[in-house]
Amino acid sequence: MENWLANWSKKNSAKVKILKPSFYKRDTLVVAKELLGKILLICSKNGKITAGRIVEVEAYSEVDPASHSAKGETPRSSVMFGEPGVAYVYFIYGMYEMLNFVTEKKGIAGAVLIRALEPVYGEDLMKKRRKITNLKDLTSGPGKLARALGITMAHNKKSLQGPELYVIDDGSSPEVITASKRVGISRATDLEWRFFLPDNPFVSRAKENRGSQNVRN
DNA sequence: TGAATGATCACG
DNA sequence: GTGATCATTCAT
Numbered sequence: 001m002e003n004w005l006a007n008w009s010k011k012n013s014a015k016v017k018i019l020k021p022s023f024y025k026r027d028t029l030v031v032a033k034e035l036l037g038k039i040l041l042i043c044s045k046n047g048k049i050t051a052g053r054i055v056e057v058e059a060y061s062e063v064d065p066a067s068h069s070a071k072g073e074t075p076r077s078s079v080m081f082g083e084p085g086v087a088y089v090y091f092i093y094g095m096y097e098m099l100n101f102v103t104e105k106k107g108i109a110g111a112v113l114i115r116a117l118e119p120v121y122g123e124d125l126m127k128k129r130r131k132i133t134n135l136k137d138l139t140s141g142p143g144k145l146a147r148a149l150g151i152t153m154a155h156n157k158k159s160l161q162g163p164e165l166y167v168i169d170d171g172s173s174p175e176v177i178t179a180s181k182r183v184g185i186s187r188a189t190d191l192e193w194r195f196f197l198p199d200n201p202f203v204s205r206a207k208e209n210r211g212s213q214n215v216r217n
Numbered sequence: 218t219g220a221a222t223g224a225t226c227a228c229g
Numbered sequence: 230g231t232g233a234t235c236a237t238t239c240a241t
Contacts, residue, residue, distance in 0.1 A: 067236090090224085096237055098236060098237085185235095186235085
């Protein structure tokens, strides 16, 4: 990991840093927007690294009928009420893991769903895990990216400061971001709490990507 | 458009 | 225990 960070820093002549819990201990909508452009890196048990730049997210906040925290603290949602800066992973549709980052101070529920990545490292391993070869289909959706990166329920509640999961700021900041309605939910369907980089080819659901532009904070 | 496929939660 | 629901994906 240290090597990877040093190499990435040198290659891009950029100052890289791992996002601290204080980054996540803020308003969920702010964190969601600021996560765009950051790098998610996973180090597997056998030391294999895969990484991608975050290009699409959704916010799920304390006051949010669509959030798993809406019914209060349950065994599944309790992590959303806990310490910020850890992963919330859940299993859905009998097939897919979804990766979220926990936000807000302890006691306040909040999470950001990571919906799409632009691959930046370990594409061959991602292709092997996804059993496909098309780069564009590798991580352009929440279920896809979890599988490509080897995310499982074992990652639930794990720190985002390592040694398995890392979120990295390499100084690059998107110029324009778009907000739209969230995908696949049945409540609070009018809220534009999905944020993505317009025109990025790795954003999911390309046909429905109309929204409000330049909504940065 | 709908099948796949199983965890979660409310209800009793 | 039971049944409805589900922050999705892929093949028809």
